[in-house]
Amino acid sequence: MKKTGEIARFIGGQLVGDDAIEIKGASGLKEAKKGDISFIIHEKFSPLLGMTKASCVVVPLTAKPCAKTVIRVADPSVSFSKAVDFIFPDRIPHPKGIHPTAVIEAKARIGANCGIGPYVVVRDGVSICDDTVIYPFCYIGKNARLGNSCIIYPGVTIREEVSLGNRVIIHPGAIIGGDGFGYDLAKGIFLKIPQIGTVVVEDDVEIGSNVTIDRARFSRTVIGAGTKIDNLVQVAHNVTIGRNCVVVAQSGISGSTKLGNGVMLGGQAGLVHHIELADGVKVGAQSGVLKSFLEKDTVLWGTPAKPIRLAKRLNASTALLPKLYARLNLLEKKIRALEKKK
Amino acid sequence: MKKTGEIARFIGGQLVGDDAIEIKGASGLKEAKKGDISFIIHEKFSPLLGMTKASCVVVPLTAKPCAKTVIRVADPSVSFSKAVDFIFPDRIPHPKGIHPTAVIEAKARIGANCGIGPYVVVRDGVSICDDTVIYPFCYIGKNARLGNSCIIYPGVTIREEVSLGNRVIIHPGAIIGGDGFGYDLAKGIFLKIPQIGTVVVEDDVEIGSNVTIDRARFSRTVIGAGTKIDNLVQVAHNVTIGRNCVVVAQSGISGSTKLGNGVMLGGQAGLVHHIELADGVKVGAQSGVLKSFLEKDTVLWGTPAKPIRLAKRLNASTALLPKLYARLNLLEKKIRALEKKK
């Protein structure tokens, strides 16, 4: 519990109103109760301030004056998130200390202030830096390296030699460093190709629940710094994802494909192998990208994916097909008439 | 092992034939062996009764008389399922009692007659009602609430504050209450938006293997009573699914989207965020729904999803395109001929 004045100071905002209200919860404007803090992202929502039960609202600098206690800031959504972390520092009950049931092999090194929950297995040669938290049922394979302040939720498998940067968050059930899917076909039989590379996950990456990221055949599969991956995404071996990309749920990236920085993939999108998308390319949901797009910031849609203007034009053309058939029928009739007249 | 007479009484059917046959197995008509019970769902399958090796068959009231021992019931499939549960009450070897290796924190409450397997972690403040079964490697986060008679298969993660109703079944590897996928973009960097809501799963819901259901940003993601979710489905934050919906494997529902009651999503279907489907809407497999459909019982297909009559018409139009080009070529030729004659 924090007071409105403390919160305003912490997020660097300007308090207008009562600085001594005790804040007990945080919520959206509609659902908010007395004692909650809430926010609006734009001054146009100012009229809603009269209707919310929230005791304090984080508002943009441009918001109109009102009777409600508000905190004025440049970016209300970002500041509200900071406020939430300030008011509820232990909101998520991470494991603390090293639980006696954790199996930590002799040559593993655990940094200061880590939380290792019950039933975690940490193999030899693993290095875990300070302030990292690992939930139950995680497997950390031989020689894996985890940076500072990572959060590894339950049931995550990080196989041998995988490397995570700092502040990486991995949600439950994600699998990092499974074997890539590679076989030689010899006389009708598939022979497994050893996958002797690894996966490198850079700083500030977040990986969703039940995501699968395969290790490279050689060298590395790379997830660039700041990239966010949603649930149930597949990243095949030797993929390179740039920095600050957003990969929405259930999309899949085939082997050796390369995404630049700031690329966005919509949900259930699929990319074939060995292609490249330039920085800032955006791929619509369910699209299937079958070739490289090397021009920055191209927006793609459809299967096969095309620049969105073209894709929408084709889509509109298709939607008009029944009318087109009608026009064609009429033309044929008219021509028959013209031909008869000769 | 139960006798045919007992079974008939239990399922409320009318036995015709021998009431003392010992039933040792249950099977489809084709695969059935001597000693098995089987069923047919319609009288038109009556001829097959002569060919099955099953010792007893559950049949509809309208089935023709035959030499085989049968049990006549109004709904053979439902009655057969009841019979299976009656004959093999311990068919699935659920854990019984509380295994000594389960880590149950001090302030958790476990109801009567629960089965908590080895290597389960139950955090403080959790409440588990009577007759609920939890398999190994499940994580039940702080303050989560599980109703009566739930079955939680291995490796399920239920994060803090999540609430399950009664008779909820969760298959292995499902993740309930992972963080929603939300970020603020500030100067090219994605900042995590705290996801401080939860997930409410109502009574009689079944959730498939490796499903992911994210917690709300605020308030709740809701799965309505009686809804059945197949494997590998993604349910994003703040989604509301109504009662008695069916969500087939690998489909995905984006943030804040709302399904009415009795909605059905085909496999690999995708719904964009912030849309609404009315009660009884059916979405075909692999369809991509890009806008709300507010008329009840609409059947949708394709990407972008359209009412199925329109979608099929467009699909048929597209399939005829090569012929259309041929017709157009012919017309152009004829017109050239007409123009020359002038």
Place this chain on the structure above:
Amino acid sequence: MKKTGEIARFIGGQLVGDDAIEIKGASGLKEAKKGDISFIIHEKFSPLLGMTKASCVVVPLTAKPCAKTVIRVADPSVSFSKAVDFIFPDRIPHPKGIHPTAVIEAKARIGANCGIGPYVVVRDGVSICDDTVIYPFCYIGKNARLGNSCIIYPGVTIREEVSLGNRVIIHPGAIIGGDGFGYDLAKGIFLKIPQIGTVVVEDDVEIGSNVTIDRARFSRTVIGAGTKIDNLVQVAHNVTIGRNCVVVAQSGISGSTKLGNGVMLGGQAGLVHHIELADGVKVGAQSGVLKSFLEKDTVLWGTPAKPIRLAKRLNASTALLPKLYARLNLLEKKIRALEKKK
């Protein structure tokens, strides 16, 4: 570490050059360092031999002579894989022995030389044959049978009665034998249909991370010998997959569908229920197969999937639609002109 001469002998190749080089690593040609072994799959890549830092390269019999130490073989990729396994026999740090924390119920039988990691649960009646390895957090249900030399990675659930052949590899988080998705609709309520069949996984199958394979309603879901399944694939109840099939990531196969031998499904492909694909059928990525294709080796693409020549023709026709409209507009104009002249 092995010497080039030993490696050549082991893989049955012809060494040309120095037989005493110590090989410390294996890599692609580009990434290779001094002390590495590498390979080229075709003589056309011979010019690259001058540029690699690899100390030894596995080459095809037809490769041109060069200054580099090479091993000549008939199939370089296959031979290189063999070499990797020879040089690094313990590359993957599988568990060895039976860890004291493994919970192995009294009536389970474990073969010779198995590796059972910490926190594995093996229920009564399970039979595990020799040389099989099971990683932490795996659950092996009652009466399940695992063959020789299987590798079961962390967090795999194998439910009761499931049977695996020899040399089966299952990647982390895969769920084998979850309940099939089957309900009877009675008065608007879905009643669960007991799924009393099982899953049979034959020899030499590999199953990717977080794959879900459901048990049959009756009898068995079957994965044929030598079949390889990529990550996040869904296999529904009563599916039969033939031998030596390849099922790429995130594809889904609906209930009771049957694949012949040597079938290939591209990523995110979907197959409806109760259809059949003949031996050697290939389905393109993201395709939706809505009916059976019984002609061998048919290549399918699109939704609804069609033989690829037809699918590509339709796709090309669609891409030309804007031009078609232009042609049609012109025709209509010309006809108006012709009509006026009368």
